[in-house]
Amino acid sequence: MATYQELLAQKADLEKKIESARKQELADAIAQIRSLMAQYGLTVADLGGKTGGGKVSTTKGSKVAPKYRNGATGETWTGRGRQPKWVEQALASGKSLEELAI
Incomplete structure (x- = not known):
């Protein structure tokens, strides 16, 4: 039977492998999405996401003087x-x- 320290070492090694696999799968998914977007000429705006270039209202939530x-x-x-x-x-x-x- 493995000792507590050995199990902790295995756990740390497994967590590193999990994180590495997650990063690789995310990178693959992003590459696939970019490829499809280029193939069909899509933009982020076509997907309904925020582009970050929009004008932000400066008056939203501001107080108005009483009339x-x-x-x-x-x-x-x-x-x-x-x-x-x-x-x-x-x-x-x-x-x-x-x-x-x-």
Whole structure:
């Protein structure tokens, strides 16, 4: 029966072989994919992947200054999205958005 140290050495050797086999199989798969892409004239964009060259929006997630204020409560609204209830109520009572503008 093998000793603990021998088994650990076998385990380390096996892990190296596993990693080597994995790298080789990945390299083969990538080569095969590149060959098929060249054969059919495909690009990464054709596959639905990201090319990395696209323009990134700088305004996404940024805060917008409020445009309208409720004089009674101080609530504000940017003018984007659904109107808050206080805006709907003010408009229903005859006020205009210009009157609520900051």
